[in-house]
Amino acid sequence: MEAPLSTWPWEKLGSFKYLLYGPFVAKVMYSRHQEDNIMATWCLHVLILCSLRGLIYQLWSSFSNMLFLTRNRRIIKQGVDFKQIDKEWDWDNFILLQALMASLAYYAFPNLVNLPIWDLNGFMVIIILHIIFSEPLYYYFHRCFHGSYLFKHYHSLHHSSDVPQPFTAGHATFLEQILLGAVIGIPILGCYLMGYGSVAMIYSYILMFDFLRCLGHCNFEIIPHHLFLAFPFMKYLIYTPTYHSLHHTEMGTNFCLFMPLFDVVGNTLNPKSWDMHTKASIESGKNGRVPDFVFLAHVVDMTSALHVPYVFRSFSSTPFTTKLYIIPLLPLSFLAMIVMWLYSKPFLNTFYYLQGYLHQTWVVPRFGFQYFLPFATEGINKQIEQAILRADKLGVKVISLAALNKNEALNGGGTLFVNKHPNLKVRVVHGNTLTAAVILNEIPKHITEVFLTGATSKLGRAIALYLCTRQVRVLMLTSSTERFQKIQKEAPAEYQKYLVQVTKYQAAENCKTWIVGKWITPREQKFAPAGAHFHQFVVPPVLPFRSDCTYGDLAAMRLPPHVNGLGSCEYTMERGVVHACHAGGVVHSLEGWTHHEVGAIDVHRIDLVWKAALNHGLMPVSSFTENH
Structure with missing residues (x-):
């Protein structure tokens, strides 16, 4: 049985809880037509305050999750996982509760509406x-x-x-937040009853209260230790993120609201508080633990650029889709794109732990469309090269290149960097070997014929050579006889007959297994027979135009369940799922392989890489594989 007041009255309403703000909005709209001064309405002030309070928590959360700025200042090193994000999903319940409490205060003290805008004495009184x-x-x-x-x-x-986060500050039960509302309300009402109340005082006190709560829960040390060296008494008047984090790890200490003085008086001060703070502050300028593996990603477009933990943590924790509330932020995304052009250093996006290894994602500050601009090629390669050299200098073991960062036309699948820097200690990996393995293991064993588009690409070549040795007839769509013959000659002589060049989609009218490596239009899909299945390794994926056919997912693998610290989805992938090329870099790192995986795919390693991935607990996610 649940304890009284332990759950929220609107818990089952979900997002509809925001309709409880409706009466406040209605009152403001009514006042617009009935009163001369709309700013005189209490409800308007409540709505503005609620908006500003939510903004404070959101901005602190964004700052806290900007790992490229805070990674060396983090107190608890692990990442925020999906479990914690889901728990804290309704962190803002307390703002709604205190809005309702404010409406009760209005009826109890109606003269609150008539407070002056400013009273300097009120600021001193409310602090006291x-x-x-x-x-x-x-x-x-x-x-x-x-x-x-x-x-x-x-x-x-x-x-x-x-892991303490700004949103963690609001994550509490109904009873606790009622009492917190009283803690906030007593000084405000006291100041009002003493005749020193003002609108500016109420705004300042509440917003500063929220600001300091976020400060304590932000999980990175921002207050320099020099402050306490210069003014020793200050350490009793203001807590630090390190100070409050100790309460979460050693719960019998550091109970204060904002002032450690009360822990001193109550004999609950953790003796490590200021030594830990000093250490955290001093070490903030040093690099922390070096990651074992780095995945070098890139931004796809301006909308998906907002799908990062430091924009909206909740949005990032679900597979990417375009949401209506994201549209107004597109100008900010455009501005970020301009800044990224100017500030070209790759930045850290997220990290997680797998079998004790630290894995990080760095992001090249370039948007997808830029990779197809001829004049941008040199600049993009320079940024990728800088990221590789930075990883090499830090001591990273493996760096894996995301889709466009290893484009054949851009840098030959990473060969450009390996040839230019032959003494690299970091292993450069394109991960396409595992991508090929995922696609090939989706294809049912009884298949005798497939139709392959993008047939002369790195992946197309590897898939064709692998299947022909399994005596599968591969219809390779290509207009280049020279490139086809080059691939055909790579196959053992007895299997070359299974590779067949075709130049038109009509050649696949009787083939029910299509492997799509080049984007095909709905018109071209019409040539597939009813019941055909489209496997694909093309980005973006093809449109599911045919209702009488089935469409495979992009090659991806699910990370093992013991991964911790992962709290954001990789583009459109489900939670805990990464693109196969990303997973390929993970396997390369876990296996401790010392070769570079760049350029053409080594067909003989496909089965080896696949078995290694399965041995480490990675699993394919294709629904077609599950059903066949």
């Missing part, structure tokens, strides 16, 4: 009231909630988050 009432009251409540019964039924929810 905060120190006298809010700080000790919060400290007392907080210690009580760490008692056996209250912690188990209420406060354990807050501590269930492994």
